[in-house]
Amino acid sequence: MPDLTARDARLHAFRSDLADARLKGEVAADRFVAGRPARITASVADMRKAPRPDAGINTQLLFGDDVLVFEVAEGWAWVQAERDGYVGYVADTMLVGRDLAPTHIVCVPRTFLYPGPDLRFPIAGQLSMGSTVTVTDAAETRGTHYAVLSSGEALIAGHLRSIGEAASDYVAVAETFLGTPYLWGGTSGFGIDCSGLVQLAMRMAGRNVLRDSD
Structure with a gap:
C-alpha cells in the first residue's frame, strides 16, 4: 500500500478521504478527484490549515492567483495554489471561475x-x-x-x-516593504512575514521559490 506520509501535505493535495487525481497510485485515499480551476477574487485570501476561521494560516493568496479546487463544503474550499503548490482551505466566497488570462x-x-x-x-x-x-x-x-x-x-x-517583466534586484524589491506590518503567514503589502517577503521579492525578480526552507 502507498505510504500516505511519503509526500509533503503542504504541497500535495491528499487526505485519507480525498486526494488529487494526479496522486493516484502514490498516496492512499478513499476517493480521487481532478481539481477544478478557479481564481482568487479577494484582495488577500488566508489559506488555513483547517476549514474554520480560527485555524492557523499556512500562507496567503493574492488577487488573481490561480488555484485548483478539490472540495467545497460548508463555506470552505480545499485548494492548491498553482503558483507555488501550497494546499489549504480558503473561504469559497473568495473564488471565481477563470475567464481572461492576466496581463x-x-x-x-x-x-x-x-x-x-x-x-x-x-x-x-x-x-x-x-x-x-x-x-x-x-x-x-x-x-x-x-x-x-x-x-x-x-x-x-x-x-x-x-507579466513576464522582472525586477532587476530582489533586494531592492524587498526594501520597498520597509515599515510594512509583520503578519504571521502574510504575503502581501498589507502584512508580511520573513518567508513571505523573500518569496514575493524573488517572484517579482523572476525567481519562484517556496516560502518554507525545509
Whole structure:
C-alpha cells in the first residue's frame, strides 16, 4: 500500500478521504478527484490549515492567483495554489471561475483599485504587489494615466508592469516593504512575514521559490 506520509501535505493535495487525481497510485485515499480551476477574487485570501476561521494560516493568496479546487463544503474550499503548490482551505466566497488570462502584475507594495479611471472616485478595493489583473484599455484623467481592467475598474498605470517583466534586484524589491506590518503567514503589502517577503521579492525578480526552507 502507498505510504500516505511519503509526500509533503503542504504541497500535495491528499487526505485519507480525498486526494488529487494526479496522486493516484502514490498516496492512499478513499476517493480521487481532478481539481477544478478557479481564481482568487479577494484582495488577500488566508489559506488555513483547517476549514474554520480560527485555524492557523499556512500562507496567503493574492488577487488573481490561480488555484485548483478539490472540495467545497460548508463555506470552505480545499485548494492548491498553482503558483507555488501550497494546499489549504480558503473561504469559497473568495473564488471565481477563470475567464481572461492576466496581463499585468502589481509592482508596488500597495495600490488602490478604483471603480473607474479617476482617483477622485471612492476606492473599490486595494491590491498588493504580486496581484495579477487583466488590462483591456487605457485612460487618462487630469494628467493621470490609468490601466482599465476587464471589470471596468482602474488602477494607476505606473503601479503595474507586464507579466513576464522582472525586477532587476530582489533586494531592492524587498526594501520597498520597509515599515510594512509583520503578519504571521502574510504575503502581501498589507502584512508580511520573513518567508513571505523573500518569496514575493524573488517572484517579482523572476525567481519562484517556496516560502518554507525545509
